Amino acid sequence: MAKSDAVVATTAQTVQAAPAKAAAAKAQAADPVIGLGAGFDFDKLMGWAQTQGLKLLAALAILLIGLWIAKRLSRALERVMTRANMEVTLRGFLRNIAYAVMVVVVAVAALQALGVPTTSVLAVLGAAGLAIGLALKDSLSNIASGVMLIVLRPFRAGDYVQAAGVEGTVEQIRVFQTRLRTIDNRVIVLPNSLITTAVIVNFTANPKRRIDLTVGVGYDDDLKVAKDTLLALAGAHPKVLKDPAPEVLVTALAESSVNLELRAWAKTGDLVHTKSDLVEAIRNDLIGKGLNIPYPQRDLHVYHHDADGRPIGEVLTKAVADDGDVAAAGAKPKS
Numbered sequence: 309m310a311k312s313d314a315v316v317a318t319t320a321q322t323v324q325a326a327p328a329k330a331a332a333a334k335a336q337a338a339d340p341v342i343g344l345g346a347g348f349d350f351d352k353l354m355g356w357a358q359t360q361g362l363k364l365l366a367a368l369a370i371l372l373i374g375l376w377i378a379k380r381l382s383r384a385l386e387r388v389m390t391r392a393n394m395e396v397t398l399r400g401f402l403r404n405i406a407y408a409v410m411v412v413v414v415a416v417a418a419l420q421a422l423g424v425p426t427t428s429v430l431a432v433l434g435a436a437g438l439a440i441g442l443a444l445k446d447s448l449s450n451i452a453s454g455v456m457l458i459v460l461r462p463f464r465a466g467d468y469v470q471a472a473g474v475e476g477t478v479e480q481i482r483v484f485q486t487r488l489r490t491i492d493n494r495v496i497v498l499p500n501s502l503i504t505t506a507v508i509v510n511f512t513a514n515p516k517r518r519i520d521l522t523v524g525v526g527y528d529d530d531l532k533v534a535k536d537t538l539l540a541l542a543g544a545h546p547k548v549l550k551d552p553a554p555e556v557l558v559t560a561l562a563e564s565s566v567n568l569e570l571r572a573w574a575k576t577g578d579l580v581h582t583k584s585d586l587v588e589a590i591r592n593d594l595i596g597k598g599l600n601i602p603y604p605q606r607d608l609h610v611y612h613h614d615a616d617g618r619p620i621g622e623v624l625t626k627a628v629a630d631d632g633d634v635a636a637a638g639a640k641p642k643s
Contacts, residue, residue, distance in 0.1 A: 363421060363423055366421045366422075367421040370418045374414030374418070375411065381406070382406050386399055401483065449501045450483075453503065454481070454482065454485075457503065462510060463508065466478060466512075467512045469510050470507075470511070472498055472503055474488060475490065476490040482500075511576070516575050517574065517579050518571055519573070521586060521590065522567055523567070524568070526566070528600070535556045535568065537597060537599070538570045539555075539570075545572075547574050548574055554570065555570075556569065556571070
Protein backbone atom coordinates (compact mmCIF):
# COMPACT_ATOMS: atom_id res chain seq x y z
CA MET A 309 0.00 0.00 0.00
CA ALA A 310 2.90 2.36 0.76
CA LYS A 311 4.37 1.89 -2.71
CA SER A 312 1.01 2.54 -4.35
CA ASP A 313 0.58 5.80 -2.38
CA ALA A 314 4.05 6.97 -3.42
CA VAL A 315 3.33 6.26 -7.10
CA VAL A 316 0.05 8.16 -6.92
CA ALA A 317 1.76 11.14 -5.27
CA THR A 318 4.52 11.26 -7.90
CA THR A 319 1.98 11.10 -10.73
CA ALA A 320 0.00 13.98 -9.21
CA GLN A 321 3.11 16.16 -8.93
CA THR A 322 4.02 15.40 -12.54
CA VAL A 323 0.52 16.34 -13.73
CA GLN A 324 0.59 19.60 -11.76
CA ALA A 325 4.06 20.61 -13.08
CA ALA A 326 3.23 19.85 -16.73
CA PRO A 327 1.39 23.13 -17.48
CA ALA A 328 4.18 25.25 -15.96
CA LYS A 329 6.84 23.43 -18.01
CA ALA A 330 4.80 23.84 -21.17
CA ALA A 331 4.40 27.59 -20.58
CA ALA A 332 8.12 28.00 -19.94
CA ALA A 333 9.00 26.06 -23.10
CA LYS A 334 6.60 28.20 -25.16
CA ALA A 335 8.07 31.45 -23.82
CA GLN A 336 11.60 30.25 -24.55
CA ALA A 337 10.64 29.30 -28.09
CA ALA A 338 9.03 32.71 -28.64
CA ASP A 339 11.97 34.67 -27.28
CA PRO A 340 15.32 32.88 -27.12
CA VAL A 341 16.74 35.62 -24.91
CA ILE A 342 14.58 34.40 -21.97
CA GLY A 343 16.10 31.70 -19.90
CA LEU A 344 19.78 32.41 -19.55
CA GLY A 345 20.14 29.44 -17.23
CA ALA A 346 20.31 25.83 -18.20
CA GLY A 347 17.66 26.32 -20.96
CA PHE A 348 19.56 29.12 -22.82
CA ASP A 349 20.03 28.38 -26.56
CA PHE A 350 22.92 30.48 -27.91
CA ASP A 351 22.39 29.36 -31.52
CA LYS A 352 18.81 30.58 -31.53
CA LEU A 353 19.89 33.90 -30.02
CA MET A 354 22.52 34.39 -32.72
CA GLY A 355 20.05 33.48 -35.42
CA TRP A 356 17.50 35.96 -34.10
CA ALA A 357 20.15 38.70 -33.81
CA GLN A 358 21.36 38.05 -37.34
CA THR A 359 17.83 38.14 -38.76
CA GLN A 360 16.85 41.36 -36.98
CA GLY A 361 20.20 42.96 -37.67
CA LEU A 362 19.95 42.20 -41.37
CA LYS A 363 16.44 43.68 -41.46
CA LEU A 364 17.64 46.83 -39.70
CA LEU A 365 20.61 47.21 -42.04
CA ALA A 366 18.40 46.64 -45.08
CA ALA A 367 15.90 49.26 -43.88
CA LEU A 368 18.67 51.77 -43.16
CA ALA A 369 20.25 51.15 -46.55
CA ILE A 370 16.90 51.58 -48.32
CA LEU A 371 16.31 54.83 -46.44
CA LEU A 372 19.73 56.37 -47.11
CA ILE A 373 19.99 55.25 -50.73
CA GLY A 374 16.37 56.20 -51.40
CA LEU A 375 16.81 59.72 -50.03
CA TRP A 376 19.96 60.17 -52.10
CA ILE A 377 18.20 58.99 -55.25
CA ALA A 378 15.17 61.21 -54.50
CA LYS A 379 17.38 64.27 -54.16
CA ARG A 380 19.22 63.49 -57.39
CA LEU A 381 15.99 62.86 -59.29
CA SER A 382 14.40 66.09 -58.04
CA ARG A 383 17.45 68.06 -59.19
CA ALA A 384 17.39 66.31 -62.55
CA LEU A 385 13.70 67.17 -62.90
CA GLU A 386 14.45 70.80 -62.19
CA ARG A 387 17.18 70.85 -64.86
CA VAL A 388 14.77 69.36 -67.39
CA MET A 389 12.14 71.99 -66.56
CA THR A 390 14.78 74.73 -66.83
CA ARG A 391 15.69 73.56 -70.33
CA ALA A 392 11.99 73.59 -71.19
CA ASN A 393 11.85 77.30 -70.14
CA MET A 394 9.31 76.69 -67.40
CA GLU A 395 8.51 79.48 -64.96
CA VAL A 396 10.64 79.66 -61.81
CA THR A 397 7.65 79.32 -59.48
CA LEU A 398 6.34 76.29 -61.35
CA ARG A 399 9.77 74.64 -61.35
CA GLY A 400 10.23 75.00 -57.60
CA PHE A 401 6.72 73.80 -56.83
CA LEU A 402 6.91 70.67 -59.00
CA ARG A 403 10.38 69.83 -57.69
CA ASN A 404 9.20 69.98 -54.08
CA ILE A 405 6.10 67.89 -54.82
CA ALA A 406 8.16 65.22 -56.61
CA TYR A 407 10.70 65.07 -53.78
CA ALA A 408 7.98 64.74 -51.13
CA VAL A 409 6.30 61.87 -53.02
CA MET A 410 9.60 60.02 -53.40
CA VAL A 411 10.42 60.45 -49.69
CA VAL A 412 7.07 58.90 -48.75
CA VAL A 413 7.70 55.94 -51.06
CA VAL A 414 11.19 55.41 -49.59
CA ALA A 415 9.88 55.56 -46.01
CA VAL A 416 7.18 52.96 -46.75
CA ALA A 417 9.74 50.67 -48.38
CA ALA A 418 12.06 50.97 -45.36
CA LEU A 419 9.26 50.10 -42.95
CA GLN A 420 8.35 47.05 -45.02
CA ALA A 421 11.98 45.90 -44.98
CA LEU A 422 12.00 46.29 -41.18
CA GLY A 423 8.93 44.09 -40.88
CA VAL A 424 6.51 46.82 -39.80
CA PRO A 425 2.98 46.31 -41.21
CA THR A 426 2.58 49.38 -43.43
CA THR A 427 -1.13 48.87 -43.99
CA SER A 428 -2.01 50.06 -40.50
CA VAL A 429 0.49 52.92 -40.74
CA LEU A 430 -1.04 54.12 -43.99
CA ALA A 431 -4.52 53.87 -42.47
CA VAL A 432 -3.48 56.02 -39.53
CA LEU A 433 -1.83 58.57 -41.83
CA GLY A 434 -4.94 58.65 -43.99
CA ALA A 435 -7.21 59.31 -41.01
CA ALA A 436 -4.87 62.00 -39.72
CA GLY A 437 -4.73 63.57 -43.18
CA LEU A 438 -8.53 63.63 -43.38
CA ALA A 439 -8.83 65.35 -39.99
CA ILE A 440 -6.19 67.91 -40.91
CA GLY A 441 -7.87 68.50 -44.26
CA LEU A 442 -11.22 69.23 -42.64
CA ALA A 443 -9.60 71.60 -40.16
CA LEU A 444 -7.64 73.44 -42.85
CA LYS A 445 -10.13 73.33 -45.72
CA ASP A 446 -9.80 77.07 -46.48
CA SER A 447 -6.02 76.83 -46.59
CA LEU A 448 -6.22 73.71 -48.74
CA SER A 449 -8.57 75.57 -51.07
CA ASN A 450 -5.95 78.29 -51.45
CA ILE A 451 -3.29 75.64 -52.10
CA ALA A 452 -5.41 73.97 -54.78
CA SER A 453 -6.07 77.36 -56.38
CA GLY A 454 -2.36 78.18 -56.22
CA VAL A 455 -1.56 74.92 -58.00
CA MET A 456 -4.09 75.82 -60.70
CA LEU A 457 -2.58 79.29 -61.14
CA ILE A 458 0.94 77.90 -61.35
CA VAL A 459 0.08 75.06 -63.73
CA LEU A 460 -2.50 76.78 -65.97
CA ARG A 461 -0.71 80.16 -65.83
CA PRO A 462 -3.48 82.65 -66.73
CA PHE A 463 -0.91 85.32 -65.84
CA ARG A 464 2.76 85.56 -64.93
CA ALA A 465 4.91 87.80 -62.78
CA GLY A 466 5.07 91.23 -64.41
CA ASP A 467 1.63 91.07 -66.09
CA TYR A 468 -0.94 93.79 -65.45
CA VAL A 469 -4.20 92.04 -64.55
CA GLN A 470 -7.63 92.51 -63.05
CA ALA A 471 -8.40 89.74 -60.57
CA ALA A 472 -11.18 89.56 -57.96
CA GLY A 473 -12.13 93.15 -58.84
CA VAL A 474 -8.61 94.49 -58.23
CA GLU A 475 -6.15 95.79 -60.85
CA GLY A 476 -2.40 95.71 -60.50
CA THR A 477 0.92 94.33 -61.67
CA VAL A 478 1.63 90.76 -60.55
CA GLU A 479 4.73 90.69 -58.36
CA GLN A 480 4.69 87.14 -57.02
CA ILE A 481 2.55 84.01 -57.27
CA ARG A 482 2.73 81.87 -54.16
CA VAL A 483 1.00 78.64 -53.22
CA PHE A 484 -1.34 80.41 -50.78
CA GLN A 485 -1.47 84.00 -52.04
CA THR A 486 -0.78 86.24 -55.02
CA ARG A 487 0.85 89.63 -54.57
CA LEU A 488 -0.20 92.63 -56.75
CA ARG A 489 1.10 96.19 -56.93
CA THR A 490 -1.32 98.91 -58.05
CA ILE A 491 -0.53 101.93 -60.21
CA ASP A 492 -0.42 104.19 -57.14
CA ASN A 493 2.15 101.85 -55.55
CA ARG A 494 -0.12 99.98 -53.12
CA VAL A 495 0.54 96.31 -52.39
CA ILE A 496 -2.48 93.99 -52.46
CA VAL A 497 -2.26 90.36 -51.31
CA LEU A 498 -5.11 88.21 -52.64
CA PRO A 499 -5.95 84.67 -51.49
CA ASN A 500 -5.68 82.36 -54.48
CA SER A 501 -9.17 80.94 -53.96
CA LEU A 502 -10.67 84.39 -54.64
CA ILE A 503 -8.73 84.70 -57.89
CA THR A 504 -9.71 81.35 -59.39
CA THR A 505 -13.41 81.83 -58.59
CA ALA A 506 -13.62 85.24 -60.31
CA VAL A 507 -13.01 86.63 -63.79
CA ILE A 508 -9.34 87.21 -64.62
CA VAL A 509 -8.49 89.93 -67.16
CA ASN A 510 -4.89 90.00 -68.38
CA PHE A 511 -4.16 93.36 -70.02
CA THR A 512 -0.57 92.58 -71.00
CA ALA A 513 -0.89 89.00 -72.22
CA ASN A 514 -0.59 90.08 -75.88
CA PRO A 515 2.13 92.35 -77.31
CA LYS A 516 -0.32 94.80 -78.92
CA ARG A 517 -3.82 96.14 -78.16
CA ARG A 518 -6.46 98.19 -79.94
CA ILE A 519 -7.47 101.73 -79.00
CA ASP A 520 -11.18 102.48 -79.43
CA LEU A 521 -12.13 106.16 -79.35
CA THR A 522 -15.73 107.31 -79.83
CA VAL A 523 -16.03 110.82 -81.30
CA GLY A 524 -19.30 112.65 -81.87
CA VAL A 525 -19.77 115.28 -84.63
CA GLY A 526 -22.77 117.42 -85.50
CA TYR A 527 -25.49 116.35 -87.91
CA ASP A 528 -24.67 119.31 -90.16
CA ASP A 529 -20.94 118.45 -90.35
CA ASP A 530 -19.29 116.71 -93.30
CA LEU A 531 -18.68 113.09 -92.24
CA LYS A 532 -15.98 112.55 -94.87
CA VAL A 533 -13.94 115.45 -93.53
CA ALA A 534 -14.36 114.14 -89.99
CA LYS A 535 -13.28 110.60 -90.96
CA ASP A 536 -10.28 111.83 -92.94
CA THR A 537 -9.23 113.98 -90.00
CA LEU A 538 -9.34 111.07 -87.57
CA LEU A 539 -7.40 108.78 -89.94
CA ALA A 540 -4.77 111.46 -90.55
CA LEU A 541 -4.25 111.97 -86.82
CA ALA A 542 -3.88 108.24 -86.18
CA GLY A 543 -1.51 107.78 -89.11
CA ALA A 544 0.69 110.68 -88.03
CA HIS A 545 1.20 109.41 -84.49
CA PRO A 546 4.57 107.61 -84.23
CA LYS A 547 3.35 104.97 -81.79
CA VAL A 548 0.27 103.91 -83.76
CA LEU A 549 1.00 100.69 -85.64
CA LYS A 550 0.65 100.54 -89.41
CA ASP A 551 -0.43 96.90 -89.33
CA PRO A 552 -3.30 96.51 -88.63
CA ALA A 553 -4.11 99.87 -90.20
CA PRO A 554 -6.30 102.39 -88.36
CA GLU A 555 -9.95 102.66 -89.40
CA VAL A 556 -12.95 104.86 -88.68
CA LEU A 557 -16.51 103.55 -88.51
CA VAL A 558 -19.87 105.30 -88.13
CA THR A 559 -21.36 103.56 -85.10
CA ALA A 560 -24.52 105.44 -84.13
CA LEU A 561 -26.94 108.25 -84.89
CA ALA A 562 -27.19 109.53 -81.36
CA GLU A 563 -29.57 112.04 -79.82
CA SER A 564 -27.44 115.09 -80.63
CA SER A 565 -24.49 113.75 -82.64
CA VAL A 566 -23.29 111.31 -85.23
CA ASN A 567 -20.86 108.97 -83.46
CA LEU A 568 -17.65 107.89 -85.14
CA GLU A 569 -15.25 105.29 -83.71
CA LEU A 570 -11.52 105.46 -84.34
CA ARG A 571 -9.81 102.06 -84.07
CA ALA A 572 -6.01 102.13 -83.91
CA TRP A 573 -3.47 99.56 -82.73
CA ALA A 574 -0.45 100.19 -80.50
CA LYS A 575 2.03 98.21 -78.45
CA THR A 576 0.71 97.23 -75.05
CA GLY A 577 3.29 99.31 -73.21
CA ASP A 578 2.45 102.44 -75.27
CA LEU A 579 -1.33 102.15 -75.04
CA VAL A 580 -2.11 104.66 -72.29
CA HIS A 581 0.03 107.55 -73.55
CA THR A 582 -0.93 106.97 -77.18
CA LYS A 583 -4.62 107.11 -76.32
CA SER A 584 -4.14 110.34 -74.38
CA ASP A 585 -2.27 111.96 -77.28
CA LEU A 586 -4.98 110.98 -79.77
CA VAL A 587 -7.82 112.34 -77.61
CA GLU A 588 -6.08 115.72 -77.30
CA ALA A 589 -5.21 115.91 -80.99
CA ILE A 590 -8.75 114.96 -82.08
CA ARG A 591 -10.29 117.68 -79.96
CA ASN A 592 -7.97 120.39 -81.28
CA ASP A 593 -8.14 119.35 -84.96
CA LEU A 594 -11.92 118.98 -85.16
CA ILE A 595 -12.46 122.41 -83.64
CA GLY A 596 -9.73 123.88 -85.85
CA LYS A 597 -11.46 122.62 -89.00
CA GLY A 598 -14.80 124.05 -87.97
CA LEU A 599 -16.40 120.76 -87.00
CA ASN A 600 -18.69 120.61 -84.01
CA ILE A 601 -18.30 118.29 -81.03
CA PRO A 602 -21.85 118.27 -79.64
CA TYR A 603 -22.43 118.13 -75.95
CA PRO A 604 -25.75 117.99 -74.05
CA GLN A 605 -27.57 121.33 -73.68
CA ARG A 606 -30.81 122.14 -71.91
CA ASP A 607 -33.18 125.11 -72.38
CA LEU A 608 -35.01 125.98 -69.18
CA HIS A 609 -38.45 127.71 -69.41
CA VAL A 610 -39.81 129.10 -66.13
CA TYR A 611 -43.56 129.87 -65.83
CA HIS A 612 -45.04 131.84 -62.89
CA HIS A 613 -48.80 131.66 -62.22
CA ASP A 614 -51.21 134.07 -60.46
CA ALA A 615 -53.49 132.97 -57.62
CA ASP A 616 -56.29 132.14 -60.06
CA GLY A 617 -53.94 129.98 -62.16
CA ARG A 618 -53.31 132.49 -64.92
CA PRO A 619 -49.69 133.04 -65.97
CA ILE A 620 -48.25 136.21 -64.48
CA GLY A 621 -47.04 137.28 -67.88
CA GLU A 622 -50.64 137.36 -69.13
CA VAL A 623 -51.76 139.34 -66.07
CA LEU A 624 -49.02 141.93 -66.49
CA THR A 625 -49.72 142.30 -70.20
CA LYS A 626 -53.44 142.87 -69.60
CA ALA A 627 -52.72 145.35 -66.80
CA VAL A 628 -50.47 147.39 -69.05
CA ALA A 629 -53.12 147.33 -71.78
CA ASP A 630 -55.89 148.42 -69.35
CA ASP A 631 -53.79 151.32 -68.04
CA GLY A 632 -53.20 152.47 -71.57
CA ASP A 633 -56.92 152.38 -72.40
CA VAL A 634 -57.82 154.42 -69.28
CA ALA A 635 -55.18 157.00 -70.03
CA ALA A 636 -56.40 157.27 -73.58
CA ALA A 637 -60.07 157.69 -72.48
CA GLY A 638 -59.27 160.49 -69.98
CA ALA A 639 -57.22 162.50 -72.40
CA LYS A 640 -58.78 165.67 -73.85
CA PRO A 641 -58.78 166.15 -77.55
CA LYS A 642 -56.51 168.89 -78.85
CA SER A 643 -58.06 171.97 -80.25
